[in-house]
Every structure is written in structure tokens, then in C-alpha cells.
Amino acid sequence: MTAWARFAAKVSKVPHPNGCHMWIGSLTSTGYGKFRDENGRLVMAHRWIWEYARGPIPDGMVIDHFAGRCRRRDCVRLSHLAVVTPGENNRRGWAIRRFRQAQQLRPASPLRRP
Template sequence: MGGHNTHGYAVVSAGGRTGGFLTVHTAWYQRLVGEVPPGLVLDHLCRNRWCVNPAHLEPVTSAENARRGARTKLTADQVESIRRRVGDGESQGAVARSIGISAPHISRIVSGHRWSPVPRAIERRHARLMPLVSSGQGGSESLASNGSRPSLALGKV
């Protein structure tokens, strides 16, 4: 039996009375690729929460997944620029005003409490895939030809 969770991801029963639920994309990833490494979550590179294509899923830390999310205001390049500008002597307030975010947020970025260093390889891969999503080429496998959501029969997960 399936449905969706409070975050909008499709879920399927993990089996048994106390098995709970597992997101469908995680179930498919585990079936086709293998277990998600401990401490990591799956990021939908295509930004489509219903997509189950393992090529569109990447195991990342929760922090990296949040950085890539739709609500993220800054890119890794902007964060590097903020750190460089403050390091060169520009005031945090001036940097904050020029970008349109709060000075306390600049302080958290500079101190490393927000936006810990981003591995450049991950950032480059993410940037390479985003044009596919914007052009409508990514994530289409997760929709039926009529635009409806697929019904998935996973059996026991």
C-alpha cells in the first residue's frame, strides 16, 4: 500500500506491522543500485520528488541536500565570494546589503556554521544537470504519457 508523506514524497510500506514506510525513490534505488550509505540521503538531481530513476538520484549529506534545495538563495560561488570579500576587509554589513541577506547570516557563512566547504566536484555535477531539468529533459521518466503519476507495484521491499 502506498501514498505520500508530509514532504510530498511517494511512500510504500516497508513490510510487516512495524515496518513503517519507505520512500519509493529509496526503495527503487536500493533495489537497482544498493543500499544508501549510512549518514547519507538521496538527492533528486532532477528536482522531481516523484522520480525513481536512479540516474537522477545521488547519495549526499543532509546538509548538501538542503544546500541544493529550491529554497536555497545562494550558490557555492556566491558563498566563496562572500568569504573572500569579508576576508579582504569588507564589512559583513556591506556584503549583506549588496546581496540582500542579513548580516547575521553572513556571519554564520564566514564562521562556517552555514555552508561548510562544498566539494567542487559535487557542485560541478549539480550545475551540469540543472540545465536538463530547466529544459524539461530531466525527470520525465517519472510521469506517465498522460502526465499522471505512475502506480508502482514493488512487492515486498
């Protein structure tokens, strides 16, 4: 079986509400998909699909689960991934964490159900 066929077998066929392609294979302890490539090396699924479809990730760059769509570590949809600097990846991560904290701290509206 080809690496692509093994990879595709580990992606959910069930539509996700925000359009993510969810990894249903093994996960790391931090929630990233993991996959054995054609050489038997353990690689992160989102990095593998990027390199398979778009080529090598430039030195000093990382793949970010953002691209304006999601922050799910188990998403492998190319349009939800972006090549960014580590600093930009950290800034985006902090921004979304601050937003989520603000949402949790905001008082409940009388028009919203708790």
C-alpha cells in the same frame, strides 16, 4: 505479487517532459512517494528503488532528487537520484530555491509573454 511488481505498478507509464519516472502511489504530506516493502515497513519510494537497484545507502548519507536533472520529490528515476551528504542536499535545495526566487522577482521582458 513481488515487491518489485507492486513498486512498478505505482510508477506512471506516461512520459514526463523532463524524463522523470513519476510516483503515482501514496505520497507523504511533504510530497515524497511512500511504499510498503516486502516486510510491510513503510519506506520512501525513492530510497526503496535506490536500495533495490544499487544496494544500501551508506550511513550518514541521503538520497537527493537532483543529479542535474530534477528536484521532484515524487520522481523515482534512478538517474535523477544521487547519494549525498545531508549538507550537500541542503546546499542544493537552497541553490534551487534562490534560483526560483530570482526568476519570480526578475522583471518581465518585453519579448516574453507574462
